[in-house]
Amino acid sequence: MAKLLLLTLLGASLAFVGERLLAFRNSFGAVQELEPVEPQNCVLIEGLENGSEDIDILPSGLAFISSGLKYPGMPNFAPDEPGKIFLIDMNEKNPRAQELEISNGFEKESFNPHGISTFIDKDQTVYLYVVNHPHMKSTVEIFKFEEQQRSLVHLKTIKHELLKSVNNIVVLGPEQFYATRDHYFTNYVLALLEMFLDLHWTSVLFYSPKEVKVVAKGFSSANGITVSLDKKYFVSRMFCLRSPG
Ligand SMILES: *[C@@H]1O[C@H](CO)[C@@H](O)[C@H](O)[C@H]1NC(C)=O
Numbered sequence: 001m002a003k004l005l006l007l008t009l010l011g012a013s014l015a016f017v018g019e020r021l022l023a024f025r026n027s028f029g030a031v032q033e034l035e036p037v038e039p040q041n042c043v044l045i046e047g048l049e050n051g052s053e054d055i056d057i058l059p060s061g062l063a064f065i066s067s068g069l070k071y072p073g074m075p076n077f078a079p080d081e082p083g084k085i086f087l088i089d090m091n092e093k094n095p096r097a098q099e100l101e102i103s104n105g106f107e108k109e110s111f112n113p114h115g116i117s118t119f120i121d122k123d124q125t126v127y128l129y130v131v132n133h134p135h136m137k138s139t140v141e142i143f144k145f146e147e148q149q150r151s152l153v154h155l156k157t158i159k160h161e162l163l164k165s166v167n168n169i170v171v172l173g174p175e176q177f178y179a180t181r182d183h184y185f186t187n188y189v190l191a192l193l194e195m196f197l198d199l200h201w202t203s204v205l206f207y208s209p210k211e212v213k214v215v216a217k218g219f220s221s222a223n224g225i226t227v228s229l230d231k232k233y234f235v236s237r238m239f240c241l242r243s244p245g
Pocket residue numbers: 047048049050077078079080081084
């Protein structure tokens with residue numbers, strides 16, 4: 001009887017691992033066939049050879065791009081280079097990425113930018129909020145954009161015990177944003193195991209100076225987040241497409 005139970009358990013565990021493996025492969029697009037489509041109106045932006053992570057576009061057509069993310073399990077093109085923020089002007093016919101200078105004593109060596117989001121106040125000052133992973137922690141950095149100097153002035157680092165494994169943010173007002181957490185554990189092995197098991201326990205946080213709270217959970221991997229004009233927001237699950245070539 002004990003043997004039978006053991007065999008049943010073994011069978012069930014193997015079936016579970018098999019199912020998880022398939023789901024994991026599928027979620028990364030590894031077994032999906034796609035028809036190749038020629039990109040329309042696409043130009044290669046020079047100056048971003050070390051990769052780009054997130055983009056946020058201002059109404060004027062200026063776009064910020066975060067680059068150089070170092071993240072567990074993800075390939076990195078320049079492991080010894082710190083992360084950077086680039087600016088492109090989408091009004092130009094052949095826009096070129098220009099690295100933005102960062103001033104005001106910000107520690108650039110450990111800059112590891114992930115999701116970004118802009119906010120324009122009533123005086124038309126542009127602020128850039130950046131999810132940062134210095135030494136694999138999660139902070140949110142606030143910069144003021146100086147358009148004439150093409151630079152970012154560091155204003156503030158936001159830290160909070162709930163701001164862990166942050167992936168992306170969308171800013172609603174001064175120091176007020178929603179943020180996605182794409183995994184729960186911070187330990188590298190546990191984080192990978194967690195993604196593999198797909199436990200649906202990643203979440204969306206609301207942050208304001210007065211209140212920080214989890215507002216939604218149960219996502220397989222809460223990734224990008226953006227807000228619609230009526231201020232209803234949505235999250236997209238991590239999804240990678242691999243070209244047939
Ligand atoms: C990309 O990384 C290499 C080092 O691996 C560095 O020399 C180069 O300046 C980087 N390019 C940009 C645009 O950051």
